[in-house]
Amino acid sequence: MKPPEAKERRRGGVEKHAGPLSCAVGLVVLIGLYAIRQPLILSPFGLASLANVSVALALAAVGQTLVLLTAGLDLSIGAEITLINCFAATTMGSSALSVASVVVASLVIGLALGAFNGLVVAYGRIEPLIGTFCTSFIFAGSALIILPRPGGSVPDGFAAALTGNWGPLPFSLVLLAAAVLLVWVPVFGSRLGRYITAIGDDPESARISGLPVRRVALASYMLAGLFSAIAALFLAAETTSGDPSIGGIYTLNSLAAAVLGGVSLMGGRGTVMGPILGSFVLSIILNALGVFNVSAFWQDFIEGLILMLVLGLGGFRVLRAASWLAVLRQ
Amino acid sequence: MRRFVVSALATGALLAAAGTASADDLVAPESLARCFLKETPSTPIVQHAAKQGPYKIAFSNSYYGNNWRTEMLNIASAYAKQPQVAKYVGKFEIQNAGNNVAQQVAQIRQMILARYDAIVVNAASPSGLDSVIGQAVRQGIVVVAFDNTVTTHEAVNVDESQYDMGRLWAEFLAKETGGKGKILMVRGLAGTTVDNDQGDGAMDVFKKYPDIHTVQVYGNWDVGLNQKVAADALATNHDLAGVWGTEGMTGTLQAFLQVGAQLVPMTSESDNGFMMLAVQHKMPALVIGQSPALVAAAMRAAIAVLAGQAVPRDANIPLNPVTTDEMKAGANYFPDQPNSFVTNISIPQCAIDIPVHDVVK
Structure with missing residues (x-):
């Protein structure tokens, strides 16, 4: 007979992969349905379209997941994306040197914006919901100061390098894979990753065990900022310009994609494939509504319904806890 | 006299022919x-x-x-x-x-x-x-x-052209007021391109009349906010000669009616509510809208x-200004539709004629 905690762990393990697995199945079904209606979607150009529409959200959702894992929340992701998108589009220029330096500067700004969030939430002891909501206005306001109306420009070479495709392989997927391999994998291969999960699982015992709770929370917001910066650079490439309203939709959708991919809103549980697959499912559904001639007036309704169901599902999982006391303690 | 009639008839026939041609052929x-x-x-x-x-x-x-x-x-x-x-x-x-x-x-x-x-x-x-x-x-x-x-x-x-819209409204007011007096400008959303263009069009006209003074407020193209800022402006300005306004002017007109202020010539975008009130109160008005x-x-x-x-490559579509005496129920404003209905649903110069029952479904 196995000890009960092993059983508990195995159940946790299954649950951990239920989200990504159901998303993967959903994604295959979706693309299949899409292809019946529009077979050319399986052409290299079509596949690149599907990847491109999903990758910005996938990057934002991976960033959101890092924060969710620590039982935090980042409502400034959309505004971070907007601000960095405007910065990149107004400063990029056209020489290889200026492009490279703006890319590096954008990533640094992403880390800095995340650090600002982390300081407000972890050191300022402001609830993440309120803290990041407030910083989102600071970031969005700064974006409007840099670029009051859409404009700026991005060299064609930079745009093609991120949004083109090599045969059936879209470059946007390469970017996403690189971001995961160069950021997520090393973080979760190190102590920081284990701390992030531990703190999200039970902040109180993590603190008692002597884990640097505040520094880990700070790091998670910084990493979210870094992923926002990559998403912002990708959007700049996709639209070859900057737009002070471009990021707004990514805040709520990144949450929905993460929850759809099985990430717990209560912290401590989630994978990297979950939010990525969740983002693809969500983006392709929104895209397909148009292709399937769903009336304009129903599209918003359906988008809202999906968001509500997915976010509600996260809450439902909490209510299924062993005892109501556990719910009240959350 | 006779010749005049003949040529008028000929012009009429020509116009009619042109009219049918444009209706028949979209690409002439x-x-x-x-x-x-x-x-x-x-x-x-x-x-x-x-x-x-x-x-x-x-x-x-x-x-x-x-x-x-x-x-x-x-x-x-x-x-x-x-x-x-x-x-x-x-x-x-x-x-x-x-x-x-x-x-x-x-x-x-x-x-x-x-x-x-x-x-x-x-x-x-x-x-x-x-x-x-x-x-x-x-x-x-x-x-x-x-x-x-x-x-x-x-x-x-x-x-x-939003610039032309602002300009035509201002020219109408300059004519109606005899080129003097205080004009209340209820503008749109500060800082937007559309608001800047409309405002520039107006000021390029008003600055030609030294006796016209303007008071500018922003109504954000919103009926409720128009009503509020107009009521505030009325409280401190009792000598308005005209109102230059854009979207949301139904609110401004309601503010005038609410305090029983003397109605003055006004301009507006194509708000059904504004047009109904303008006709009802026989107020001189000029309506143009996107x-x-x-x-x-x-x-x-x-x-x-x-x-x-x-x-x-960059084409402007002709504007269709409508003054109060040209307003006809069921043709260019619609008493059976809500106040917020946008009335200019046809563009005659483009042979675009959409029946109202196709617009409200």
Whole structure:
């Protein structure tokens, strides 16, 4: 007979992969349905379209997941994306040197914006919901100061390098894979990753065990900022310009994609494939509504319904806890 | 006298002939020239080799949450079905992306895949679609943007001049007031291109009249806010000679009626509520507005370019000013529709005539 905690762990393990697995199945079904209606979607150009529409959200959702894992929340992701998108589009220029330096500067700004969030939430002891909501206005306001109306420009070479495709392989997927391999994998291969999960699982015992709770929370917001910066650079490439309203939709959708991919809103549980697959499912559904001639007036309704169901599902999982006391303690 | 009558008759006959011709043929050059005016004298012309019809046309819309956009969507569907248009259009499809630039990019890429002949766009971002529009044009697709136009020169832009709107309103008030007095300007949303253009048009007129003084407030194109800022302005200004206003003027007029202030000449965009009140109180008014039928003009431009005709790359659609004595119930304002109904649903110069029952569904 196995000890009960092993059983508990195995159940946790299954649950951990239920989200990504159901998303993967959903994604295959979706693309299949899409292809019946529009077979050319399986052409290299079509596949690149599907990847491109999903990758910005996938990057934002991976960033959101890092924060969710620590039982935090980042409502400034959309505004971070907007601000960095405007910065990149107004400063990029056209020489290889200026492009490279703006890319590096954008990533640094992403880390800095995340650090600002982390300081407000972890050191300022402001609830993440309120803290990041407030910083989102600071970031969005700064974006409007840099670029009051859409404009700026991005060299064609930079745009093609991120949004083109090599045969059936879209470059946007390469970017996403690189971001995961160069950021997520090393973080979760190190102590920081284990701390992030531990703190999200039970902040109180993590603190008692002597884990640097505040520094880990700070790091998670910084990493979210870094992923926002990559998403912002990708959007700049996709639209070859900057737009002070471009990021707004990514805040709520990144949450929905993460929850759809099985990430717990209560912290401590989630994978990297979950939010990525969740983002693809969500983006392709929104895209397909148009292709399937769903009336304009129903599209918003359906988008809202999906968001509500997915976010509600996260809450439902909490209510299924062993005892109501556990719910009240959350 | 006799000769005058004859020539008037001849002119009438000519006009009638021109009228039928334009109704019959969407792509006749002289009819197109009446509809699509060059934005500036140096605006280049777009003309490609004619393609064999009927054409597959897609409409990529962005936001759709207000009256204007709803009427626009209904007008687009209705116009595509009108017989003179339907003979050119094999397939017409509308897709909405919301204010989501990435989704609109994906949507247009999907339209490229589906091999549409033309794509009509109301853009979520003036510059964000430039790259994908370039891709479409390189595939031989005609792209026409309207209302929220785009910065790329690869698309045809169709719009109405907001500067001219502001200018015509101001000229009307200058005439009505005899060129003197205090004019209340209830402007739109500060800092936007549309508000700047409308305001510039007005000030270029007003500054020619040294005896006209302006008081400027911002109503954000909103009826409720118009009413509030107008009420505030009325409290401190008892000697207004006219009101220069844009969208949301129903609110300003209501503020005047509420305090029983003397009604003065006013201008407005095409708000049904404003027009009903103006007629009811016999108040001198001039109404001009951005027409939701612009979408039909954009569709017509796309058909014309596909048929090998010349269209200005940046085209202005003629404005249709309406004064109080020209307002006719059921023709250019609609007492059985809500106050918020946008009344200018037809553009006669473009032979675009949409019955009101097609606009409200």
